Amino acid sequence: MASFNQSLLITLITLSVTVTVTVTATADIHDMLTEYGLPIGILPNAVESYTLSPTDGAFTVHLTRPCYVKFDDQTVYYSKDIQGKLTYGSVSDVTGIQAKQLFLWLSVTGMDLDTDSGMLEFHVGVLSKKLPADMFSEVPECKSKACEHDSYTQSI
Template sequence: MASASAQISLYLLLLTLFSKTHLTLSLRDLKPNPNGSSNSSQSIADVHDLLPQYGLPKGLLPNNVKSYSLTEDGSFEIFLESPCYVHFDQLVYYNKHIKGKLSYGEVSDVSGIQAKKLFIWVSVTGIHRDKGSDSVEFYVGALSEKLPAKQFEDIPDCKNKACHGIRSGSVESI
């Protein structure tokens, strides 16, 4: 009797996993428009290819994205191979797990990304880009800072250490 209930439990677990995977994959087939409607398009396997469809530059995330999921309401989760650092105008830390809510030109309720300002790390809570703007605005609570969108055109390489600068051909870690 115990083996029959174990088989049923395993079957239900597999059915649940399959249905969640199917939901995630089918939601990747939606192509957002600036007016908020959706059209069917080819499946998007790489989150870097999804970002421009939401009016955001593809280089907002590092190159070590392992997987992502996006729900109908725009809630997303991104999993990196490992936590890492990227140097834009400021040093940015990406946690292994990033989440938030995606809508056209905007990412809100962000968790898992921090930027170093002077000597302290601050959590990025939102990202905004106006259509046609040449800058991306990053929010840290009620404060914000605009950076040139050109910095985020290319997908940045992930570094496992925070690099401050280059001296005599060697990288100095902080």
């Protein structure tokens, strides 16, 4: 009987550690971003569902379709599945987001908010680019093409 109780206790502890919260679009991830000190506009409006691990902040976002968003002169591509790790004021280990620099598409690997300067720093490999956080104060619309004037759009 003691070994059964120990096995049950170990199973319950394992389940509580590995639990991941799966949420449909009715519980908006954009609201969750503000709870982590990040602007809502870093993700487009086409979020279908997401998962978030309460233990380590690992997340997966599922969009209804891959898409493009234009932020001033910056074009960003979002794949249908985006993954990363969320901590307060920061997103790391990002996959599924690319930014167009000149003629190249570069993977965004992380984002950090500097509340003192009001800037959001995007990490693209060893490079980074700072943009005003207020550029991301609204949820952007997901577009199927990068831009009508771009000669190159990534196939989706």
